[in-house]
Amino acid sequence: MKKKSIGQFLSESREASLVIVLAVLLIVVGIINPSFLSFTNIRQIFLNNTLTFIMALGMLCVMLTAGIDISITSTLAFAGMSIGLLQKYNVLHNTFLLFVIGALIGVVCGFLNGIIIAKGHVAPIICTMGFMYIWRGMAYVISNNNWASGMDVAGFSDFGKDGAPGPYIILILAYIIFFIVMKWTRFGRRIYAVGSNTEAAQVSGINVDRTLTSVYTIMGFLAGLAGVLSVSIYASAQPNMQYGKEMDVIAACVIGGVSMSGGRGSVAGTFLGALIIGIISKALPMVNIPNFWQNLIKGVIILAVVVLNVVTQRTMDRQNLLRREM
C-alpha cells in the first residue's frame, strides 16, 4: 500500500523523480563534504557546465524529432578556434562581434546538418558523424598547430571570468526562451508533433523538412555560442577542446527524460539532467573518490537514473491507461 503511494507521487511527473535524485545526491555529497553546498561551489557548478547546459537545449530539440547530433563539440571547437584565432592575430577584439561570429559559424554548421538530414533523408547519426570529423578537422586545419592562449584572449576572457555575470545571464536567458518556445509557441509544438509521429505531422500540414532543418540549425547556433563561451571561460582555444563532451550533453538529455525515439522530453527535465551531470563531475573529486573510480561511478549513476526514469515512465503510462479505462 505504502509502496504504491510513493509510486503515485513519483509518477505525477518525471521531473519529480529527478528532483528526488538531485536531493539525494546533494545530501550525500553535502554530508561527506559540507563545503560542497557553499554558494561559490554551486555557482561554479553552473559556470563549469554552462556549455553542457546550453547545448543540452539544442540536443533536446534534436532528440524530440527522434534525431541526434554528435557533431556539436566539433562545431564548438571550430567556432571557438575561429574566434580565438581572430584575437590571436589581432583581427578583432570586440566581445559582442566575436559572439556574433562564433554563433554564425555554428548556424552554418547546423544548417548543413539539417538540410542534409531533412532533404537527403540521411540518418542523423551518420550525417552528424561526418560533420563531427569535418569540423574537428577544420579546427585543426585553421589552428595550424597553434593555440590561442590566455594573453591572446585577455580582454575577452573577462566575460567568462569566475564571478562575472555574463555566462549566467546567457544561461538563464536561454532556458527562459526555450521554456516559452517549447511550451507555448506553434514552432515548439511542431517539433513535438514531428517527433511523435512524422506522417501525422506531414498530413496535418506541418512542413517536416523545414522543422528538421531549423532544429539542427538551432543546435548549431547553440554549439557555436558554446564555443565562444568556452574560449571565454577557459581563456584558451585549442583544436581538441571539449573532445568527447557531446556524450555529456546527450547524457544530460537522457537523464532528463528525453526519449531517444522522439516526441518526449521537456526543458525542465533537460535542466535537471544537465544539473545532475554537472553535480556528478563537480562532486566526485570533492568526496575524495580515487581518480580511477570517477568515470566508473559516473557511468553507474547515469544508468541508475535512466533506469529509474524508464520505470517512472512506465508507471505513469500504466496509470494514465487505467484512468482512461475507468
Add this chain to the structure above:
Amino acid sequence: MKKKVLSVLLASAMVASVLAGCGSSAADTAAPAADAAAEEAAPAEEAAPAEEAAPAEEAATEAAVDTAAADSAAPAADASGSTYALVTKSAGNPFMERMASGFQEAVEAQGGTVVIQNPEAATPDAQISVIQSLISQGVSSIAVDGNDANALTAVLTEAKDAGIKILTLDSDVAPDTRTVYCNQAGVQQIGETLMEAVYDLTGGEGDWAILSATSQATNQNAWIDAMKKLMESDSKYAKLNLVEVAYGDDEPQKSTDQTQALLQNYPDLKVICAPTTVGIAAAAKVLQDQKSTVKLTGLGLPSEMAEYIGDDDAHSCPYMYLWNPIDLGRLAGYTSIALVDGTITGAAGDKFTAGDLGDYTIEEIDGSTQIILGPPFKFDPSNIDEWKSVY
C-alpha cells in the same frame, strides 16, 4: 534538379569528410600493408632493400623540400638519401609543433629528408597506426614521443626488426624497445627543481598539492615519484605536506574542476604544483579569477602562462619552468642522424656533436640510455615577455 543538387551536396560532404578524417583513415588503411611489409622485411637481409626504396618514394612527395635543404646543406651532407621520421604525441599542440620544427631544421640542414607525423589523438593506438605506416614507407629512423610506456613495444620491435633506428624524445617508452632517449631534462633534475620551487613558495612548510595530467602519463608520474622520494629522503622538506595528487587529464574543464576541488578540500593549501602545460594554465586561471592566495608553479608554456606570471598578488604564478622544445627537437634530429650514419650505436659513453647545441654523451641512468638536453629553464616576470612570443 533538386535531387541533383542534393547528390552533389552529399558527395562533396563525403569527400570533405574523407579529407578531414584523412589522418586516421590513411593510417588505418596503411596498417595491414605495414603488417605485410614488416613480415617480409623481418629477415635482416631483406630489410635493406626496403630501406632503399623508401627515400625514392619520399623524394617524389618532398622533392621541393629536399632540394631547398640540399642547397643550404652543410659541407658534410652525410644525411642525404635517408629519411628521418618524427612521431609527436598529437596534432594541434604548439609544444609539439615547435619540437617538430627543431627536428626538421636540424635534419634538413644536413640534407636529410624529414617525415613528421602528428597522430590525431594523444593515445598510444593512434601512434601505433602511424608507426606502422612509417615502417611500410621504410624510413631510416623513427623518433617517438611516446603516449604510453609499454603499449608501443610491439610496433617498435617490429620497426627495429625492419632495420629502423628507434629513439625517443620528450616522453620515453620501455628502454629495451629503443636505442636512446633524448631527455629534455633529467627526471631527478626536474624533481629537484620543482621541489625547490615548492619549498620556496610555501616558505618551507605547509600543505601543497599536485595537479597532474592523466594518471598514466609517463613523464608526470616519473617527476612526481622523484618529488615524493626527495620529500622522504631530505629532511629539509620534512615540514611540507603533499595533500593530494589530482589528475586533470590535460583537459581544461576537468583541470578546472580538480583545481577548485583542491581549494575547497584543503583550506590551508599554500601551493599547487602542476607539471603539465594544460593543467598549469587551467589552475592559473582558477587561482587568479578567485584572487586566491594559493600560489602556483610547475611546467608550462610561456605563451599560455604570460597572463598569470607575476610577483604581486594579482598574479597566481610567481615563476615556472620548461625546456626549449625547439632545442629538444634539434637534439633528436642530430641524434637520429648520428644513429643512422653509425657515429653512435646507442651505448653508454658514445659521444657526438649536435650541431651548435654542442657535444653530448650518452649516459646510463637507472639502466636506460639517455641524452640529457640540459637543466629546465626558469620563466619569471623578468623574462616572460621575451619568451611569450617564441612558444
